[in-house]
Amino acid sequence: MGPTVGDYTHIGSLGYDAWLEEQLDYTRLDDSALEDALLSSLPTLGMTAARLRRDYANNPFIPIFELWVATLFRALYSPRQLFERMSIFWSDHFSIDIFGDQMEYLKPVDEREVARAGALGKFPAMLAASAHSPAMLVYLTNDTNEKNHPNENYARELMELHTMGADNGYTEADVKEVARCFSGWTWNDPYRGANTGQVGTFRFSKHTHDNGTKKVLGKTIPAGGGANDGERVIAILANRSETADFIATKMLRWLHGYEPSNKLVRKVSKAYQRTDGDISTMARTALRARQLASATPKLKRPLHLIVSSLRALGATVEDPGEILGHLATAGHLPFTWTPPNGYPDTSQWWSSLIISRWDYAAAIADGKSVALDPAIDDPAGGATKIINRLDTMLLHGRMTPATRSALDEFLGRRKSRVRVREAIGLVVSAPEFQEY
Amino acid sequence: MSQHDEHDCGCNEYRQVSRRNFMRASGSMAIAAAMPGWLPRVAFADSHQSDRDVIVSVFLRGGVDSLSLCVPFNEKPYYNLRPTIAIPPPDANSSDKATALDDNFGFPTDMTSLMNAYDSGDLLVVHACGLENPTRSHFEAMHFMEVGEGNPGSLFTGWLGRHLQSTAPTLASGVMRAVGIGYGMQRTLVGGPETLAISDLADFGLDGDSRSEKDRMQALALMYAPYADPLKTAAGNTLQTIDLLQRIDFAGYRPKGKAKYPDTDFGYAMKTTAALVKADVGLEAVAIDLDGWDTHEEQGPANGYMSSLMRDLSRTLAAFHKDLWASNRSNVATMCMTEFGRNVFENGSRGTDHGHGSLMLAMGGSVAGGRVLTQWPGLQRNQLYDGQDLQITIDYRDVINEVLSKRAGNTTPAELFPDKRFAPKEWGVIA
Numbered sequence: 001m002g003p004t005v006g007d008y009t010h011i012g013s014l015g016y017d018a019w020l021e022e023q024l025d026y027t028r029l030d031d032s033a034l035e036d037a038l039l040s041s042l043p044t045l046g047m048t049a050a051r052l053r054r055d056y057a058n059n060p061f062i063p064i065f066e067l068w069v070a071t072l073f074r075a076l077y078s079p080r081q082l083f084e085r086m087s088i089f090w091s092d093h094f095s096i097d098i099f100g101d102q103m104e105y106l107k108p109v110d111e112r113e114v115a116r117a118g119a120l121g122k123f124p125a126m127l128a129a130s131a132h133s134p135a136m137l138v139y140l141t142n143d144t145n146e147k148n149h150p151n152e153n154y155a156r157e158l159m160e161l162h163t164m165g166a167d168n169g170y171t172e173a174d175v176k177e178v179a180r181c182f183s184g185w186t187w188n189d190p191y192r193g194a195n196t197g198q199v200g201t202f203r204f205s206k207h208t209h210d211n212g213t214k215k216v217l218g219k220t221i222p223a224g225g226g227a228n229d230g231e232r233v234i235a236i237l238a239n240r241s242e243t244a245d246f247i248a249t250k251m252l253r254w255l256h257g258y259e260p261s262n263k264l265v266r267k268v269s270k271a272y273q274r275t276d277g278d279i280s281t282m283a284r285t286a287l288r289a290r291q292l293a294s295a296t297p298k299l300k301r302p303l304h305l306i307v308s309s310l311r312a313l314g315a316t317v318e319d320p321g322e323i324l325g326h327l328a329t330a331g332h333l334p335f336t337w338t339p340p341n342g343y344p345d346t347s348q349w350w351s352s353l354i355i356s357r358w359d360y361a362a363a364i365a366d367g368k369s370v371a372l373d374p375a376i377d378d379p380a381g382g383a384t385k386i387i388n389r390l391d392t393m394l395l396h397g398r399m400t401p402a403t404r405s406a407l408d409e410f411l412g413r414r415k416s417r418v419r420v421r422e423a424i425g426l427v428v429s430a431p432e433f434q435e436y
Numbered sequence: 437m438s439q440h441d442e443h444d445c446g447c448n449e450y451r452q453v454s455r456r457n458f459m460r461a462s463g464s465m466a467i468a469a470a471m472p473g474w475l476p477r478v479a480f481a482d483s484h485q486s487d488r489d490v491i492v493s494v495f496l497r498g499g500v501d502s503l504s505l506c507v508p509f510n511e512k513p514y515y516n517l518r519p520t521i522a523i524p525p526p527d528a529n530s531s532d533k534a535t536a537l538d539d540n541f542g543f544p545t546d547m548t549s550l551m552n553a554y555d556s557g558d559l560l561v562v563h564a565c566g567l568e569n570p571t572r573s574h575f576e577a578m579h580f581m582e583v584g585e586g587n588p589g590s591l592f593t594g595w596l597g598r599h600l601q602s603t604a605p606t607l608a609s610g611v612m613r614a615v616g617i618g619y620g621m622q623r624t625l626v627g628g629p630e631t632l633a634i635s636d637l638a639d640f641g642l643d644g645d646s647r648s649e650k651d652r653m654q655a656l657a658l659m660y661a662p663y664a665d666p667l668k669t670a671a672g673n674t675l676q677t678i679d680l681l682q683r684i685d686f687a688g689y690r691p692k693g694k695a696k697y698p699d700t701d702f703g704y705a706m707k708t709t710a711a712l713v714k715a716d717v718g719l720e721a722v723a724i725d726l727d728g729w730d731t732h733e734e735q736g737p738a739n740g741y742m743s744s745l746m747r748d749l750s751r752t753l754a755a756f757h758k759d760l761w762a763s764n765r766s767n768v769a770t771m772c773m774t775e776f777g778r779n780v781f782e783n784g785s786r787g788t789d790h791g792h793g794s795l796m797l798a799m800g801g802s803v804a805g806g807r808v809l810t811q812w813p814g815l816q817r818n819q820l821y822d823g824q825d826l827q828i829t830i831d832y833r834d835v836i837n838e839v840l841s842k843r844a845g846n847t848t849p850a851e852l853f854p855d856k857r858f859a860p861k862e863w864g865v866i867a
Contacts, residue, residue, distance in 0.1 A: 099575045299667070329620055338579045339592050351670040353621070355632070355642075358656065362644035406658035410651055422648055426655050431663040431671070 001075045001085060002308025002436070005393065016289045023082035024280050026120060031078050038073060042066040044108060049134065049200025052105035053190065060104040064335075067098070067108045069320045071334045072327075075307045076317065083119050086283065088303070089254050090115035091335070092342030094130045094162065096139045098335035103135060106200055107335060110135035123247060123277030124238035127162060131234055132202045134187035140340060143186040145179060146208035155179035157340050163237040165246035170217060177214045181221060181229035184209030244272040248282065253345060255286045257296035264291060297435040299347035302330035305357055308436070309428045312394045315370040322369035330356035358429045365425030377424065379415040383408050386420055390427045403430045486606035489769040489800055489843040490713050491721040492706075493596055493624055495582070496749070498729030499574065500774040501788050502795040502826065504737035505746060506561050506808065507534045507542045513815040517781035521735050521788075532738035537561065541808045546743040549750040553757040553799060557806035558766070560865060562796040564810050565830040566776060570822075572790040574730070577775035582623035584833060584853045593627025595833075595852055596721050599840050600628035602851045610718025611676040617705045622723040630673055631721075637708040638686030641678050653678065684715050693762025695755040702726045703752045710759050713768060720844070729774060733785040753799060766801025769839050773832055779824050780815055793826035796835050802843050804867040834861045842866040 003011070011019045022029065039046055044056070044063040052063050075084050094114055098107040110133045118126030130136050137143045142154035155178035160166045184205040188194030194203075204227040214221040214229065217240070221232050237243055248268035252260035264286070271278070271285045285291070300308060306323060309315075317323060327333045330353055337343045344350070364370050376393070379386070387407050391399040407423055427433060508514055509525035523544045526536040534542030537554065541563065553559040567581045584595035593601075600613055614631040616622045621633035634640045642649050642656075653675055660671035689711040697703040705724050712719055728745055735742050753770065760768055777794030793813075799805065811829035813819050821827045833853050837860040840846040849860050 097575070101573055331620060337592075338575065341592075344592075348666050351666040352631070353633070354667070354670045355674045359643040362642060362652075366644060400659070400662075402662050403659045406655040409658070410655045418645070419648075422644065422652060425644065426652060426659070429656060430659050431667045434667060 001081060001304055002311045004311045004314060007081075007311075008396070020082075020284065020287055020289075023080070024120065024284055026080040026083040029079040031080055034074070034077050034079075038070050042070055045070055045112070047108075049105045049109045050197055052108060053199055054196065056105065063108050064098055064104050065324075067111060068324050068334055072303075072307070072317075072320055072323060075303065076310055082283065082287075085255075086119040086279065087116050089251070090119055090126065092337075092345075093250070094126075094133075094136065095337055095340055095342035096135050096335065097338045099338075100139055102138060106133075106135035106138060109133075109200065111335070118279070120280045120283065121278075123272070123279055124234065126279075127238055128231070128234050130162065131158070131182075131185070131230060134200055134202060137185060137187055137202075142182055143189065145183050145185070146205075147180075147183050147210040148208075150176070150179050150183065150210075152176060152179040155182055158182075158233075159237065161341055163246065164240055164242040168246065169240065169242045174217055177216050178233055180210045180212070180214050181216065181233045185227070185230055238277060241269070241273065244269040244277070247277075248272055251279075251282055252286055255283065256291070257294075258298060258346070259296070261294065264294070267291075298345075299350050299434055300436050301343065301345070301350055302327055302332035302353075302357065302360075303334065304436070305428075305434065306360060309361070309364065309394070309433070310370065313364075313370075313372060313376060313424070315364065315372050317370050319369045322363070326356065326360040326363065329353075330360065354434075357434065358425075361425040361428035362422075364428065365421045365423075367421065372421075372424075377417050377420040379417050379420050383411040383415065386411060386415065386423065390424060394424075394427045395430075395432060398432055399427075399430075400432055403427070403432065486718075486720075487767070488606055488720070488845050489767045489802060489839070490719055491596065491599075491840065491844055492709060492768060492770040493622075493721070493723045494770060494772040495578070495622065495624065495723070495725050496729050496772055496774040497574075497578065497725055497727045498731075498774070499577075499776045499778055499790055500729045500794055501731060501735065501737065501742065501778040502563065502774075502793070503777070503780065504544060504735070504742060505547060506537070506563055506795055507544060508540060508563075508812070508815065509534055509536075509542050510540050511815040513780065513817070517815075519782070520786050521737055521782050523737055537808050540812070541810075543750075544737055544743065544746065546746040547750045549747075549754040550757075553754060554806055556761075558757060558761070558799055558801060558803060559753075560798045560803050560805040561808045562798065562810065562830055562835055562863070562865070563808055564793045564813055564826055564828060565796050565835065566774075566792065566794045566828045566832055568828050568831055570792075572776065572792075574775060574790075579623060581773065581775055581832065584836075585855050591854070592623075594622065594624040595836060596624045596723060597627030597631065599844065599846050599852055600625075600631065600721060602848045603845045605630070605718060606720055606845075607718025611673050611680060612717060612719060614721035614723070615712070615719070616723040617709070618723075618725050622725065624723045625721070628721070632674065632677055634681075636704075637681060637684075637712055640681045680717060681712075684711065684717075686711055691755065691759040693758040695757075695759035695762070696751075697755040697759075698748055698751045700748045700752070702748055703755070706752045706756045707759075710756055713760065713765060714763055731778070731787050732783065732789060733787040735782075735787045753797070757799060761801070767843075769798065769800035769803065769843055771836065771839060772797040777826050780820060780826060781824065791825035792821040793828040796832055798835060798839065798865055800839075800843070802866050803839075804864055809863055809865070830863060831858065831861075833858060834863055835865050838862050838865045 044052060044066045056062050078084050096107050096110060114129045114133055140154035140157055141151050145151040152175050156175050159170050164170055186203050186205050188198040188201050188203050190199045206226055211224055213223045216233055216236055219236055221229050249265050252264060252268055268282050268285050271281045275281045387404060391397055411423055503514060507523045515522050524530040524533040526534050526542050534544055535548050536542045550559055567577055569580050571577050582594050583591040585591050605613055612630055614625055614628045616625045616633040625631050642652055657675055660668050686708055697707040709722050731742050734740060737743055760766060773796050774794050776792055778788035778791040783789050813827035813829050837849050843866060846852060
């Protein structure tokens with residue numbers, strides 16, 4: 001989520017492609033210090049849904065808050081930067097609104113067991129995990145999809161948002177048939193008599209499952225399949241070339257640029273088809289230096305802006321609540337996007353709230369919520385020296401002439417520590433820092 | 437993000453070349469020329485009154501108990517099912533009795549500040565109105581209502597944002613077509629061009645030390661002037677809006693007609709809205725929230741919690757009415773809505789739980805007011821929604837659609853509410 005000064009040295013000596021391999025082989029990057037610290041101060045991170053519900057019935061906000069803080073701290077401090085970046089991608093792909101009914105104890109588990117468990121693993125496995133996730137079943141109302149009362153909500157989004165893409169090779173009849181296959185896929189709901197220990201786990205209800213013959217995308221699913229009908233659908237969808245194309249395109253938009261070339265989409269889609277949806281292989285294909293040469297700038301989303309600036313500045317976050325407040329003002333508090341399509345990844349959407357970025361930048365520069373190394377705001381030397389230091393640190397030599405002359409004028413002869421801090425805020429506010 | 441940045445660090449020719457070309461194309465001449473005039477000199481010289489209404493959308497969050505706010509005093513079930521919290525009928529011998537609006541409905545004491553607007557024909561109550569979706573979740577219902585969808589879909593822009601998007605601005609040089617007063621933009625306005633979320637109109641500017649604010653604005657203007665869109669336009673509009681608002685004297689604003697706004701957040705937001713409307717800067721829409729209507733316990737519609745909320749609502753709207761009308765600015769259409777109503781029966785805590793049908797208020801010079809508009813469904817058990825709630829007989833979108841199409845130049849109702857299941861009806865909201 002944006003390099004630190006140390007990352008630069010490290011990548012410089014290792015070489016970019018070797019660094020990419022290191023990031024892809026993420027289990028060998030030791031994040032235990034971070035994870036231990038998080039688990040000990042944010043105990044809800046490791047809890048089951050039943051435990052979260054039992055222990056936090058009167059404080060449902062605590063698991064939500066702890067998940068926000070963990071998301072921020074992992075993005076900030078984890079050595080597994082690519083993994084974190086992909087976790088956010090999948091969390092958006094299988095988006096669930098944490099303010100929804102009962103989500104305070106279901107969504108934290110979903111985040112852990114779907115997006116984070118499979119971020120660089122196999123896509124079909126993650127798809128299956130999501131289909132069994134009580135949070136998803138409740139969010140897309142499949143928990144009330146029954147033989148005699150069909151509900152197509154999940155079936156539709158499964159095809160439109162999770163696998164094949166809108167209007168891409170399936171019909172309304174397929175949606176209805178998929179809904180029949182998933183009838184009875186529900187969960188142990190405390191309001192429908194689940195016993196306390198099992199609350200929040202997947203449950204197949206064979207009495208409400210439609211056991212007739214179904215036909216999905218031309219494939220017959222014979223009668224009597226029970227819970228296996230849904231599993232069959234997941235396998236069918238994961239194997240479609242439309243799914244490979246859709247996931248490849250979306251991943252490239254995330255990692256590479258808003259409009260990836262058809263050639264590159266084909267390449268990444270082939271990687272999916274060749275490896276049964278291995279996300280790591282797809283990411284490698286998208287991110288090799290050779291491919292990255294054609295990448296075009298994208299607008300950082302607010303979380304990315306915040307994390308990249310704090311990493312570049314080597315800042316210590318003293319009050320995560322304050323950073324979360326900035327995310328909320330910028331419209332990017334994690335897991336609070338209400339529709340199932342996830343936070344947008346477009347420049348048009350995020351540029352309209354630009355003042356929230358400037359306000360965040362001013363706040364970190366005045367040092368109330370984060371601690372900065374005193375060398376950073378040292379006013380000694382001429383304006384050029386200060387500007388060069390900020391350019392290297394935050395923009396890696398990419399400062400535009402316009403920003404340079406604006407800073408020069410701003411610093412003028414008033415080079416107090418306060419003024420330099422304000423200049424840091426301006427660099428974080430600069431248009432070239434909004435992009436990556 | 438790391439991948440690209442790291443790439444730049446290893447082999448950054450691409451980025452440097454493109455940046456250099458970009459700078460060459462925009463050119464230092466362009467930067468120099470853009471600068472002095474770039475911070476605007478719009479505003480008052482360009483001032484302009486439109487024949488369209490300014491739309492003020494007030495969201496009463498939490499689920500308003502419509503049966504307390506506009507009392508159906510001829511309904512026996514209302515009194516039977518609410519032994520402790522019903523508002524007595526107008527002919528009752530009680531200081532809490534309702535004030536009749538017509539033969540069937542009345543305002544409780546703390547809504548009566550609005551009687552003047554009502555009697556002048558400027559205030560309309562639309563009863564048994566709301567969002568036709570069965571959800572009883574605040575978040576879901578607010579979401580559906582603000583995006584303008586009756587059922588789950590993938591819309592995420594708001595109806596008022598789409599309205600602005602699909603109509604031409606009333607003032608071509610305007611930099612601020614709409615404002616959402618609050619922390620973060622109301623969903624209602626999302627998608628609107630030249631639209632900002634501002635918590636306090638009188639104090640909008642860059643965070644940080646105010647002594648360096650002008651210098652920092654100047655620096656940002658310089659940085660963004662030669663940059664590419666959409667960042668350049670977004671930055672430009674924001675800086676121009678700051679400049680514009682800082683030149684309006686909100687602190688010295690004196691309402692007309694001896695209007696007195698209550699000393700509350702809502703009163704303040706509406707007062708500054710009035711000042712902004714009168715500044716004639718091309719403002720077309722405002723979204724404001726009044727929170728706190730989730731009255732599960734000790735509701736107190738006569739002398740308690742809810743009555744103080746209604747007092748804030750009615751006194752503020754009454755002051756807004758007096759102020760604007762005395763300034764000949766009755767071309768403002770204010771609509772108040774809420775995500776759902778509440779159960780017809782009271783619960784065990786002298787409150788009411790989440791229900792279904794509710795009401796809307798519409799106020800404006802063009803509103804056909806002075807009446808309660810309703811297709812009243814009745815409160816007998818067999819007339820209730822789900823056996824417990826007021827039914828919805830007027831879709832809230834009908835009201836919005838009529839106001840926006842007749843008074844705000846909207847000619848594309850299908851874009852306003854792109855929901856195949858919704859066929860707008862006209863109920864005579866506008867005179």
